[in-house]
Amino acid sequence: KNQVEQSPQSLIILEGKNCTLQCNYTVSPFSNLRWYKQDTGRGPVSLTIMTFSENTKSNGRYTATLDADTKQSSLHITASQLSDSASYICVVSSSGGSYIPTFGRGTSLIVHP
Amino acid sequence: DVKVTQSSRYLVKRTGEKVFLECVQDMDHENMFWYRQDPGLGLRLIYFSYDVKMKEKGDIPEGYSVSREKKERFSLILESASTNQTSMYLCASSYDPGSYEQYFGPGTRLTVT
Numbered sequence: 001k002n003q004v005e006q007s008p009q010s011l012i013i014l015e016g017k018n019c020t021l022q023c024n025y026t027v028s029p030f031s032n033l034r035w036y037k038q039d040t041g042r043g044p045v046s047l048t049i050m051t052f053s054e055n056t057k058s059n060g061r062y063t064a065t066l067d068a069d070t071k072q073s074s075l076h077i078t079a080s081q082l083s084d085s086a087s088y089i090c091v092v093s094s095s096g097g098s099y100i101p102t103f104g105r106g107t108s109l110i111v112h113p
Numbered sequence: 114d115v116k117v118t119q120s121s122r123y124l125v126k127r128t129g130e131k132v133f134l135e136c137v138q139d140m141d142h143e144n145m146f147w148y149r150q151d152p153g154l155g156l157r158l159i160y161f162s163y164d165v166k167m168k169e170k171g172d173i174p175e176g177y178s179v180s181r182e183k184k185e186r187f188s189l190i191l192e193s194a195s196t197n198q199t200s201m202y203l204c205a206s207s208y209d210p211g212s213y214e215q216y217f218g219p220g221t222r223l224t225v226t
Contacts (some may be wrong), residue, residue: 041205041219041220041222042219042220043117043205043217043218043220044156044203044217044221045217046170046215049214063210064188089156091215100158100161100171101215103155103156103157104155105154105155108132108156
């Protein structure tokens with residue numbers, strides 16, 4: 001069964017600090033991996049999408065990495081801001097059979113001033 | 114920009130009532146999805162549709178039905194609302210369900226009393 005596991009479940013950091021969120025998946029065959037940011041009370045919004053051949057992709061202060069061999073991805077946030085407080089969801093899509101993406105349960109990030 | 118709208122941000126209904134949640138997208142996307150999101154459980158797929166009048170069950174379809182009479186509109190129906198259906202409901206659309214980004218609406222917070 002396809003699964004996406006995220007860690008940590010929650011994280012509290014001080015404004016200005018860096019942090020890294022982890023995503024491990026067992027989805028196969030792999031098509032792509034996306035990171036979404038979901039602000040409280042809002043729908044998720046895509047941050048990055050990574051395909052098999054991509055190792056690193058940046059979107060401003062967000063940098064996602066992908067290791068397709070170990071089936072791991074990380075989302076690194078640099079110089080955190082209060083507006084980074086949100087839930088970050090890892091979503092993996094398969095290229096075979098089911099076209100429904102598999103969602104992780106998310107990491108809740110709180111940035112304190 | 115893709116826009117996905119949902120008919121209500123907040124809804125309060127009584128047990129046994131019939132509830133309609135409507136979702137409209139303006140990008141001519143083929144595929145539309147309904148999820149519910151609960152703390153600690155992440156997003157769970159209720160139903161999806163890959164074409165007008167077509168629908169497929171997701172992971173948790175029990176107690177729900179859907180309708181897609183027009184390409185841009187996808188409705189979620191709770192035939193007889195129950196308290197365990199209190200949740201955040203998110204609608205999404207995509208051009209390609211497997212490879213492309215899902216665009217989410219703002220969500221409907223449904224409370225069944």
